[in-house]
Amino acid sequence: METLEQIKNRAELAVRGAKIDIVANPGPSQQSSLLLDHEHAVGVATFLRDHPALSFDFCSNVTGVDWLDRVLKKTAKVKQVVDGVEKDVDQTTEEKIPGYLEAVYHLYSIKHKHGPLIIRMRTANRGDGARLPSLTPIWRSAELQEREIFDLYGIRFDNHPDLRRILMWDEFVDFPMRKDYRDPDDYEWEPTPHDDVLERAKQHYTPRPTLDGAENITAQ
Amino acid sequence: MTNNGNDSAVATSLRDVETGHRPVATMSSRLDGELLEVSMGPQHPSTHGVFRMNVALEGEIVRKLKPVFGYLHRNHEKIGENATYLGSMPYTDRLDYFCSMTNNWAYALSVEKLVGIEVPERAEYLRVILAELTRLQNHASLLGFLLSDMGAWGTPLMYAFREREKILDLFESLSGSRMMCDYMRFGGCRVDADDAWLAGAKRIVDRFPKFLDEFEALILQNEIVIARTQNVGKLSPQLAISAGITGPMLRACGVNYDIRKVDGYGIYPRFKFRIPLGDHGDTYDRLMMRALEMHESIEILKQALAQIQPGPVMNPKVKIRAFRPPIGEAYGRIEGPKGELGFYLISDGGPNPYRYRVRPPSFINLTVLEDLCLGHTVADVMVILGSIDIVMGEVDR
Numbered sequence: 001m002e003t004l005e006q007i008k009n010r011a012e013l014a015v016r017g018a019k020i021d022i023v024a025n026p027g028p029s030q031q032s033s034l035l036l037d038h039e040h041a042v043g044v045a046t047f048l049r050d051h052p053a054l055s056f057d058f059c060s061n062v063t064g065v066d067w068l069d070r071v072l073k074k075t076a077k078v079k080q081v082v083d084g085v086e087k088d089v090d091q092t093t094e095e096k097i098p099g100y101l102e103a104v105y106h107l108y109s110i111k112h113k114h115g116p117l118i119i120r121m122r123t124a125n126r127g128d129g130a131r132l133p134s135l136t137p138i139w140r141s142a143e144l145q146e147r148e149i150f151d152l153y154g155i156r157f158d159n160h161p162d163l164r165r166i167l168m169w170d171e172f173v174d175f176p177m178r179k180d181y182r183d184p185d186d187y188e189w190e191p192t193p194h195d196d197v198l199e200r201a202k203q204h205y206t207p208r209p210t211l212d213g214a215e216n217i218t219a220q
Numbered sequence: 221m222t223n224n225g226n227d228s229a230v231a232t233s234l235r236d237v238e239t240g241h242r243p244v245a246t247m248s249s250r251l252d253g254e255l256l257e258v259s260m261g262p263q264h265p266s267t268h269g270v271f272r273m274n275v276a277l278e279g280e281i282v283r284k285l286k287p288v289f290g291y292l293h294r295n296h297e298k299i300g301e302n303a304t305y306l307g308s309m310p311y312t313d314r315l316d317y318f319c320s321m322t323n324n325w326a327y328a329l330s331v332e333k334l335v336g337i338e339v340p341e342r343a344e345y346l347r348v349i350l351a352e353l354t355r356l357q358n359h360a361s362l363l364g365f366l367l368s369d370m371g372a373w374g375t376p377l378m379y380a381f382r383e384r385e386k387i388l389d390l391f392e393s394l395s396g397s398r399m400m401c402d403y404m405r406f407g408g409c410r411v412d413a414d415d416a417w418l419a420g421a422k423r424i425v426d427r428f429p430k431f432l433d434e435f436e437a438l439i440l441q442n443e444i445v446i447a448r449t450q451n452v453g454k455l456s457p458q459l460a461i462s463a464g465i466t467g468p469m470l471r472a473c474g475v476n477y478d479i480r481k482v483d484g485y486g487i488y489p490r491f492k493f494r495i496p497l498g499d500h501g502d503t504y505d506r507l508m509m510r511a512l513e514m515h516e517s518i519e520i521l522k523q524a525l526a527q528i529q530p531g532p533v534m535n536p537k538v539k540i541r542a543f544r545p546p547i548g549e550a551y552g553r554i555e556g557p558k559g560e561l562g563f564y565l566i567s568d569g570g571p572n573p574y575r576y577r578v579r580p581p582s583f584i585n586l587t588v589l590e591d592l593c594l595g596h597t598v599a600d601v602m603v604i605l606g607s608i609d610i611v612m613g614e615v616d617r
Binding site: 025031057059061118140141142144167169176177 | 298482564
């Protein structure tokens with residue numbers, strides 16, 4: 001198989017305007033990956049599948065990853081005047097790195113028997129922007145797996161043919177694989193349609209503020 | 221894949237089957253053209269656990285089929301993220317509870333990739349022996365289950381289970397448990413197999429072909445089986461590749477892709493074995509694939525049992541306590557009996573994985589269930605589903 005740089009250069013040449021980054025993997029497995037931009041992801045994926053030398057025709061594994069908001073703390077010495085005397089003072093600056101959700105695809109080629117090529121896409125944020133283009137039109141094997149990501153992580157895949165919950169039940173609210181998920185204190189407890197019970201139900205299931213409406217997508 | 225065509229007693233309807241003509245998708249027993257929605261499962265025995273299909277029928281013909289998952293969902297992946305790396309090992313047994321040994325191996329292989337651990341040679345041999353024994357018992361049981369789905373209650377399944385029990389006895393004497401073996405560790409295996417165990421394994425392997433011949437004579441040349449399976453649920457190689465179908469189901473379409481050969485993980489390159497391929501991609505080919513793969517597994521087992529040498533079964537450098545893989549990620553996969561079983565792990569340097577993902581073969585093989593069933597009768601749905609070989613512990617996780 002060609003190196004990641006070669007594949008990246010080929011894809012950037014073939015798909016105009018595509019911006020691909022290499023995400024390095026510091027571990028010993030040597031499985032680094034390509035980060036695709038949303039706009040050209042479908043084009044790049046089609047290229048990876050159809051190019052005769054690459055022909056990644058088999059998308060093996062599709063999965064999501066949740067990365068929470070992070071705060072990078074940096075400490076630097078800064079000169080400051082304290083009580084009329086100039087002194088070196090430790091100053092901590094905090095850089096906020098917003099969290100995002102990630103979809104990871106492991107591609108192999110059955111024709112050339114090489115792989116894996118790992119491609120990933122990142123959402124803009126963990127709320128309203130949790131959207132990605134679906135790669136199901138290119139690899140059918142992503143169909144159930146993208147549904148599973150939607151179900152457990154809440155990434156909405158545009159152009160997915162049948163995006164609804166798959167493992168959790170349709171009425172379920174929230175996305176259980178997210179890192180900040182709180183599970184309800186009683187799964188078996190069900191509200192009955194009486195006012196006082198429904199009122200208590202509101203307290204029972206306190207909704208997380210980051211929900212964006214995707215949890216309301218149910219079977220037609 | 222022959223049918224005894226010389227037999228003059230073969231009924232005319234079976235002749236139709238031989239020529240490939242099958243009266244599907246032509247008859248409509250409802251004149252008003254309305255579809256009847258039927259919920260098949262989740263409690264039906266032929267759904268192999270708790271699996272449901274919403275089927276729209278026109279007469280007896282399937283016009284639409286939507287699988288419904290999740291009855292056995294317990295969020296295995298979340299539990300894996302909250303447990304230590306080793307803590308998930310016994311839990312992988314519960315994924316595909318027929319094949320705990322291969323589940324262990326796939327998980328151990330992924331962690332070994334993540335950390336960069338070498339495995340001693342004897343442990344690799346033991347892994348191959350156990351994985352191929354697992355394949356034998358999985359495929360034998362599958363054939364039994366499939367026949368029982370078709371209405372051959374009891375006999376084939378009990379034949380298969382008789383042999384399976386012998387292999388499970390081996391597992392039990394080695395690991396202490398019949399099904400939930402929890403045998404493999406990162407960098408080797410938990411306990412060594414003594415000579416008596418290897419001799420016992422050899423005895424079972426030597427006797428297995430006799431059972432296999434008998435089983436094949438019972439099942440694969442049976443006229444009813446042929447009539448129920450040939451030209452039922454045909455899968456094209458293009459769709460199979462695109463839909464990520466793996467394992468015997470992919471090879472039944474004639475696609476030569478076996479991870480034991482492609483990746484050559486463990487010590488598989490040392491063994492001589494062939495990859496059986498089908499030519500029609502129908503249910504009969506999928507059945508046949510299992511039977512032929514069992515023959516090849518026996519070949520691998522014979523070679524492995526002859527070659528295995530004494531030695532350590534654990535890499536002594538592996539830390540068992542305070543096991544913290546370096547920051548990074550790894551995807552490891554093996555050829556499980558049901559298809560490609562992979563584990564995707566992300567480590568943030570902590571004692572438990574940041575992301576723990578199982579690539580379940582039988583879940584992804586269900587992607588094409590609707591495509592296989594359309595145009596066939598309700599009774600065929602059970603046969604097609606049975607030939608996919610699903611285990612709900614793995615599908616729903």
